Structure formats: C-alpha cells, structure tokens
Amino acid sequence: MLFKRLLEIFSANAQSKTKKGQLSCIECNFIYDNTLDECPDCKYMKILTDKSFDEMNNGLRVIRTIRGETAINVAKEMGLKLIELRAEVSDEFNVKYKKVKDKLTGKIVTLGDFREDHYFRKSRYKTIVDWTSRNPSKFFSPFAAYIVPKDLKSGERVLINDVITNHVSGRWNQGDVYRLSKSEAIWTGRYFDIDVSSYAIGEFIG
Amino acid sequence: MKIKPSTKEIYTDTGKFVKRLHCPIHVKWKAMKKNGNRSRICFECNKTVHDTANLNDTDVVKLIKNDPQACLRVNLNQDNIKIVH
Numbered sequence: 001m002l003f004k005r006l007l008e009i010f011s012a013n014a015q016s017k018t019k020k021g022q023l024s025c026i027e028c029n030f031i032y033d034n035t036l037d038e039c040p041d042c043k044y045m046k047i048l049t050d051k052s053f054d055e056m057n058n059g060l061r062v063i064r065t066i067r068g069e070t071a072i073n074v075a076k077e078m079g080l081k082l083i084e085l086r087a088e089v090s091d092e093f094n095v096k097y098k099k100v101k102d103k104l105t106g107k108i109v110t111l112g113d114f115r116e117d118h119y120f121r122k123s124r125y126k127t128i129v130d131w132t133s134r135n136p137s138k139f140f141s142p143f144a145a146y147i148v149p150k151d152l153k154s155g156e157r158v159l160i161n162d163v164i165t166n167h168v169s170g171r172w173n174q175g176d177v178y179r180l181s182k183s184e185a186i187w188t189g190r191y192f193d194i195d196v197s198s199y200a201i202g203e204f205i206g
Numbered sequence: 207m208k209i210k211p212s213t214k215e216i217y218t219d220t221g222k223f224v225k226r227l228h229c230p231i232h233v234k235w236k237a238m239k240k241n242g243n244r245s246r247i248c249f250e251c252n253k254t255v256h257d258t259a260n261l262n263d264t265d266v267v268k269l270i271k272n273d274p275q276a277c278l279r280v281n282l283n284q285d286n287i288k289i290v291h
Contacts, residue, residue: 058230097291113288119219170211173283178211184232198232201211204280205235205255206227 028140057159060184061149063192065162068141080147083191087144090166093179094133100125114174137179146192154189167194170201207263208288209280216280217290218263225270227278235279246279253277259284 021034030041055062066075067087075082098111100120108128111120144164152158161182169180184198207224208217214227231250238246238255245256255277258266269276280287 095291110291112291115288170282172289174289176289197234202282203235204209204211204214204227204278205233206214206225206229206277 060157060159061152063149063158063160063185064147065144065160065164066147067139067144067162069143072143072145075145075147081150082145083148084143084145085164087139087142087164088166089135089137089139089179091135092166092168093135093137093177095136095176095178096131096133096174097129098127098131099129101128112176133175137181148187152187154187156187157195158185158187158192159183160185160192160194163194165194167196169196169199207258207261207266207280207286208290209282210290211282212291216258216266216278218267219288220263222267224266225274225278227280229277248277255279259286262286 022031023034024031025039025041028039028041030039032040055064066072066082072082072084096112098117099108100111101108103124103126109120109125111117114131146160146164159182163180163183167180167183168177169183170178172178178201180194180196180199182199184195185192186195187193208219208221209215210217216224216227218224231248233248233250235246235255235257238248241247241254243257244260245254247253248255256269257279259279259281261269266278269278282289
C-alpha cells in the first residue's frame with residue numbers, strides 16, 4: 001500500500017529520462033546516475049527506501065536529510081519522525097577562485113590560493129576568470145528535515161551528512177569562509193546538537 | 207604542499223598525491239602532549255603526530271613513504287600550504 005502510494009507520488013513527479021541509466025533532476029535539471037537515491041547536486045530525493053534509514057559510518061548512525069516539499073510530504077505519509085528546519089544558506093560563506101587556461105594545452109585550471117599566481121605565470125596561462133568569490137552552497141528549497149530514527153536514544157552521537165543549519169566549519173586568512181556541510185551531532189531528545197569541531201576544517205589531523 | 211579541504215587530501219606542489227587525512231578520534235592538537243617542536247603525541251592512540259608547518263614536500267613524501275599510516279597535522283593558515291578545490 002505504502003509502496004503503491006510512493007509510486008503514485010513519484011510517477012507524478014517523474015524525472016525526465018535522458019541517456020540510458022541517467023536521470024535529469026526535476027528540481028535542478030542536473031544529470032545524474034539513475035541508481036542514486038538523490039540528486040548529488042541539489043539533494044532532491046528521488047525515492048525514500050528503507051535502506052536509507054539504517055546506514056552506519058564508523059560506528060555512528062547516519063541521519064538522513066531530506067529537502068523539498070515533495071520528499072518531506074512523502075516522509076510524513078510514511079509516518080517518519082522528522083525535525084523540520086528552515087534551510088537558507090547564509091551570505092557569510094564564500095570561496096574564492098580564479099580560472100586560467102594553459103595557452104599550450106588548452107587545459108583550464110581552477111586556482112584557490114592567491115599564492116598560486118606565482119606558479120601560473122601570464123606568459124603561459126591566460127586568465128579566464130580573475131579572482132572572484134562565490135557561495136558554494138545552494139539549496140533548491142527552503143524546506144528541509146532530518147529523519148529521526150524512532151529508536152534513537154537521547155545522548156546518542158550520530159553523523160549528519162547534509163547539515164541543514166548554518167555553521168562555519170573554517171575560516172582561512174585569505175578571506176574564505178567555509179560552511180559546515182557534514183558533522184557529527186548529539187541527539188538531545190528534541191534536536192540535534194551539532195558538534196562543529198568534529199568536521200571543522202581549520203585544522204586537519206590524520 | 208597543497209590540501210583539498212573537501213576531501214582532506216594532501217598533494218605536493220607538483221600535484222602528486224601524498225595522503226588523505228582521517229582521524230576517527232578527533233583529538234585536538236592543543237590537547238596532545240608536546241614532543242619537541244615538530245610533533246606531538248596523541249594521548250588516545252599514543253602515535254606521533256607530525257606538524258607539517260615546518261616540513262617541505264620532500265620531507266612529507268619521505269615520511270609517508272616510510273610509514274603510510276603516519277599522522278600529520280595541517281593548519282589552513284600555515285605558510286607552506288596552499289588550498290585547492
């Protein structure tokens with residue numbers, strides 16, 4: 001019954017077919033592998049399946065994030081426990097870049113560090129896009145939710161692969177500000193307490 | 207030396223892959239025991255963690271070649287690291 005309902009919902013919103021084995025996301029038109037459950041670009045979920053809810057990573061339960069009204073409504077119909085949050089990317093985040101083209105090979109290279117200018121001299125590399133900044137995060141919908149496993153115990157540490165709220169994961173002294181997209185968190189019983197330091201990128205050890 | 211923050215992969219300046227940094231314990235550098243100026247000892251696993259701030263590409267490649275499991279520390283703001291995307 002539930003599967004039939006899912007088919008009805010998703011056939012009404014079916015992704016347009018492209019090449020064999022590929023789909024065009026109905027939300028952002030990104031072309032992606034048909035075997036994936038969600039669009040890797042905008043995270044639009046193609047279908048909710050049971051295997052989405054018991055994934056483990058390094059001993060931590062993985063909390064699934066769903067985005068967009070369609071996926072959230074389906075999850076509600078399935079009776080899943082959700083934490084719905086507003087999903088808007090802060091303007092604070094930015095990553096700078098420059099694109100240069102090798103005059104000999106035609107290869108385009110993306111630079112991310114001002115000091116790399118030294119290596120990509122004008123005599124060989126033509127500037128295609130001079131230093132500029134972009135906010136690398138984007139959400140296709142202001143609606144997002146975490147799916148909370150019903151047996152999740154208060155105090156349990158989990159892994160969230162797609163964090164909804166805005167947290168700075170690192171700042172670089174060249175002006176770049178990175179958004180925390182993946183993080184460990186602790187389920188308090190009412191919300192996920194994001195442990196920013198678990199995936200902060202100011203310092204890497206390993 | 208270069209690092210790709212999204213994957214935590216370290217490369218030499220010439221683009222040769224060196225190591226992907228991963229620590230499941232998440233121990234902070236400040237919380238480690240000092241072991242001279244270039245390394246610290248992790249109290250969780252008792253391994254030496256090498257600070258790459260004072261190492262050049264040759265040193266790091268040699269270090270990982272001798273011990274592929276060697277732990278490294280990279281700070282985004284150290285002078286000898288470039289960030290790539």
